[in-house]
Amino acid sequence: MMIKNICCMGAGYVGGPTMAVIADHCPNIQVTVVDLNQQRIDAWNDSDLSRLPVYEPGLDFVVDRARGRNLHFSTDVDSAIAAADIVFISVNTPTKVKGLGAGQASDLRWVEACSRQVANAAQGHTIVVEKSTLPVRTAETIRTILEASQAPLQEGEVPKSFAVLSNPEFLAEGTAIRDLECPDRVLIGGEDDDSINALADVYMHWVEPAKILRTNLWSSELSKLTANAFLAQRISSINSVAALCESTGADVQEVARAIGTDSRIGPKFLQSGPGFGGSCFQKDILNLVYLCRHFGLPEVASYWESVVELNTWQQHRISRLIVQRLFGTVTGKRVAILGFAFKADTNDTREAPAIRIALDLLEEGAQLAIHDPKVEQAQIARDLREAPVELDPATGKSQGLSGVGSWLSANSVEEAVEGADAVVLLTEWSQYKSLDWQDLSRRMRRPAWVFDSRTIVDPDQVRSAGLRLWCVGNGSL
Template sequence: MMISPAKSICCIGAGYVGGPTMAVIADRCPDIEVTVVDLNEDRITAWNDPDLTKLPIYEPGLDAVIARARGRNLFFSTSVSEAISSADMVFISVNTPTKKKGIGAGQASDLRWVEACARQVVECAKGHTVVIEKSTLPVRTAAAIKAILDIPQRQPNSGEPSPTFSVLSNPEFLAEGTAIRDLEQPDRVLIGGEDKDAVEALAAIYSNWVPTNKILRTKLWSSELSKLTANAFLAQRISSINSVAALCEATGADVREVALAIGTDRRIGSEFLHAGPGFGGSCFKKDILNLVYLCHHFNLPEVANYWNQVVALNAWQQNRIADLVVQTLFGTVTGKRLAILGFAFKADTNDTRESPAIRIAHDLLEEGAQLAIHDPKVAPEQISVDLQKKPCHPLSDLKGEGTWHFSTTIEDAVQGVDAVLILTEWEQYRNLNWLKLASLMRAPAWVFDTRSVVTPTEIADAGLRVWRLGEGSE
């Protein structure tokens, strides 16, 4: 079947993937009408807010893209059915969290929203529609989507032709904090599908700004598995360098020097060799656990155990940081004030999903610590949700019970604290006046740098003690 060039796109899901991706497509393809739909009215309202600082997602450069395209050919709406009906292409970009109960709980992806989307598409679509998997999905999910789309929806004598569909996989390879750059200058665009005309129709959209040699075409199943595998390999490197960091601390080596030495080997490369408190975000843990589940399903237990260890070491890294803080502060943090600088899982995003700060803060709260938390982009309401604990201020009102409050300034956060923990690599944490901050802290005070953002000599000159992840003592 010949497929005409797309004139109208609908994206179901206005989250971290759907919003930025569709904004860039609309920006680069002004002749295509792009509508992003979501049932969350508050989220859609935020996307439509004239004040671009109130967008539901913080991503450098996103506000400029939205400003150029919104209202011209980019629209955000809760009218899902109408958008599907008028679309030539429908992107499914909804959440696929790890199942919490039932078969595969703790590992398999919960695909209920993907299925719901497919059913709504088959009810509302007209003519021929190209349905595109944008969410990260288990391999062979497209088979389930195809089965739903093949269900007859029109009465034989209604006079209205039944819709037809092509299914493609077009996984995202975005890094939060650089998502707009990744979309505008991608390493590759991956399109998997068996319908060549549909594949070329989607490729034609990306070719408006992506070089032809960077648009890869694969089998449907290869495309689905490539996304899981890419995230697994990246997470594996993080866990690998963090395991080396622990060995460096024990042997007197410096993980930064080790990373530099091995990263100059062109066979290895320097990316994702920055030791830290562990990986976070919406994808790495979820995708690896899904990969583990698939390996068990296909009777590959040794492969499953291999990838599961990547996740296990990540959790161990976060637990050991909290344990190290407690032991360093004379074996107890009960009633002691600690400042946490950074709660997002990485810099240049307000996303806290699976953030290392959550586990570390939770462990310290369990030990009775009083935490002052600062982050330039994460709202205190989100921190409260993540910690499952309401803030309490002033902290000194409660003794012996773990409490936290949100600090709007770094000076407020460090007031009277015994230690500062740097958990996110925000740029502003790299240039702090430690001499001034030291005067606000309670001696003897510590700085625990899990992101390698401080200069140890500056900390020492301020009269503070410093611990840097991956740095051993002679």
């Protein structure tokens, strides 16, 4: 099967970068990314590449090379589907907030809507590829919808046929382009060998054939959930050890280095911090929990659920620790929050640890000054469900109500720490690793604290500036 046209439904964090890399490496294939959000499509088409809706290092260069040649962004969904040999479904699958499985099961409304639209608009034979992270056996639902569209033909109509494949993404935000360019593996699950080979041929434009793994549909779907669950488990595990290190005088970095040299364990995902965030880890583990309970495996469900519970506990633990170190109260105190994205090199804030920690501090009455080099004020306001306050021109202080928590967006680190009682580092942006602590110290109210949840500051520089320091997992400080 010769692939000439690809359509991707969903222009978000997965669809946009993935299709940009495919188009970049496959100049003879026309790639169209479609979305119903006109504003998002306009951003992808903006001549100013700094305005792309997704921030990823290197993404702007890839888009610039392919856009207008064989990479297109459009809201004309039906036309793109009709022309496509392959349709990727790459839409959001959030956790359900109500109804059956609320709080754990995935909300598949957008996947179903995409499947129905493909069923109506497709022409001839179409390979439909699950790119979104989905529960096991979702492909069965997609296939049922597609097969239902194969009604008796009218005279002159071209018969439709479909093949459903699972091709989960394993990229990490912040390193997405590198992960797409040099993947550890490309996983394709399906039952139709011709369709599997057609999709594999697309990837073989730049991926070694040995790295393209073929499985059945259900193994592919479950592999994605399991991979994220294992990675999240390591984060919760090292954070549990970090808490123990703080109580015993051990250093979690030294412990991580010691166990990471064991070839059976390895060094990756052993960096303690404020917990995992992003669109996948929590959602996928909770989905796994729901599936385990559905299939009568409550012990397995409880095991994986504890990974999420410990992650939440770690974030509340940091919030409580900040309040305790600031003499038991942060009411009316200015606290500078450095970093709001869930990790460095992305503007994604979904499930970011900063959200839960900031909400805890706001509830305690803190006056937060939040700085992040890539996250916009409007996004922070949506995440905190609260509008920012303005600075009083006369006093330079926030105009929030006395004793009530409030926040403002700072344009610089210096602005954030002005008059602050504490600095809380929550995202490991590279610019935060080389701050001038002597200068920042002079701007703060004494005694002042630095809470480093990412272990990125130089302890000697912070202490020599007259600041008190807490680093996650270091009981010797």
